[in-house]
Amino acid sequence: MSHTAHIRSHRKPRSRTASTIAMRAGVAGGILSTVAVAGASAAANAAEPVTQTLELPTLTADLSAQVAQSAEATQLAAANYQLQAERDAAAAAAAKEAAKDLAAAKKAEARKKAAEEARQAAAERASRDSQRTTLAAAADTGSSSVSTSASTSASTATGSAAAVIDFVRAQVGDAYVSGGTGPNSWDCSGLVQAAFRQVGIDLPRVSQDQSTAGTQVSLDNLQPGDILYWGGAGSAYHVAVYVGGGMFVGAQNPSTGVVEKPLSYDPPSGAVRVL
Template sequence: MASHRKSRPAGSRVAGIRTPALATAALTSVALLSQTATAAPADDRPSLEEVQRKVDDLYRQAGSATEKYNAAKEKTAKQREQVDGLLDSLAARTQELNDAREELGSFAAAQYRTGTSVSDTATLLLADSPQDYFDQNQLMDRLTGRQKQLIDDYATQQAETMEKRREATESLRTLTDAQTDLKTAKATVRTKLSSARRLLADLTAEEQARLAAIEKKKQEEAARKAEELARQQAAEQRRQEEAAAAAQEAASGTTSSSASSSSGSPDPGYATAAEKALAFARAQIGKPYVWGATGPGSYDCSGLTQAAWKDAGVDLPRTTYDQVNAGTTVSISAARPGDLVFFYDDISHVGIYIGDGMMIHAPKPGAYVREESVYYDGESSIHSVVRPA
């Protein structure tokens, strides 16, 4: 006879006690989670050092894109000015051509009334190449001097108008390309800056404090290197002065100024201009960095150097790529106040040297114009030093 007892639910024993299937599954899940936690850390966030490197790299990329934006903006402005000039010239020449056409039309009407050469002149007005028409029909033999001059002027004006129209069309195409480059550079800057801000916004208050400590240590190292450079420069200056004094004493008639010039020191005119440029730069300290800005309320790096030297009477190009070629290259050990210090392989940043291993620059978005060590971003980041004017 069949048993009436209910079958027990499937399960397993834990410490000699049968457990329901649901409890078994829960215990298994806990065990698996414990194993996973042991096998790999739950927090896979990047370290603060990695965050700092990423942020710094994004800011450098934004700086490079800013200089490309500045170049595209300058090219766009020049191209737009050229297009406007060409269109104005085209309009004037078109008016002259219309006037000449009207005068020739009067000439054709007069021929019609006298019954002479009506078809010749009318065909001339419709011809693509008046000179070809003259050659084929020998019309010139039948025209008066005044009439010949009218036709010559018309042919010349027609050719010049067509050339201006071609130039304007090409210039408009170039302007469109420059505007496209400008939009691309602008979008790149914004993307890089947004990425950097997101990385920083994800940090906790504690992480931000630790990151600030890392940055402080980095600045202390940069200051140490600046002091070392200042000592090297002071020693080199003493050596040059001693050499100049010895040369003056050994050779009568050798002036201290000529000895100084032979040692590679900048001339007094440069020192005066540099002093004025530095005075302007110091007056901008505390103003915010804004990419693409040239003052007076804010600056990017090359906008600041351009404005400072302009105040000293020297016109520098707009971008770092061009400013680096606007003077004489010297070594960092020979840098003098007023010299331009360029950074990174792509020459995307610049500051104005003030002496003692320090410079004034507009660092990056979120920062302000300030004095800082030329080693603010590592010794290897210095690209070159240029003495303008």
């Protein structure tokens, strides 16, 4: 203990005036009020929900350029798809139109071919009618002599002539087909060629050449096995085989086929002999 502790202080105690006490009380109250308000504010803030705000990054110049390029590329791709679709549609339409044109061309060609065949048939009929008119008188005046000669020849047909006649008569009733060479369908020159092949004679294929293949003979001196022709020698359009008795066998046309007919049915223009 200090040696002065027992000495009573001679200071006068401070007198606290009422104003000082009041001032201090006011300060303390203000402090307490401030603390209370701060506490209430903190409690109120604690009761409210906290919301976080996220800030999106700001587009830079490079990123903006990339976005613009991507949009432009998307638009370009869409335009290309549209263009390709239009091209495909145009190609399909062109192909369809080409197919229609081809079909129309084929039909036109078929009509043209049919008209040409009809014209040729009409020309042949006209030529044959003209030949019939020209030869009608000769056929009438010479029919008796031809018939007499034919009757005699029919009874004396032998050898190769008989073989040719037997062959053509065996085909009577077969169909007529242009270009036909047997065994069940014939055209006129195909039948004649096949008949003479039976006896080892190789005739030309077409009527024009067959009409000059042998020796020309008159119609009033026919023998069985002679080749009859219609039209000019070298330009004949039809041939047949004389079988005697005033009769011939030939592949006439599609409606009659192979038939045996009298000479008066279709008087020939001439005849050749190859046997």
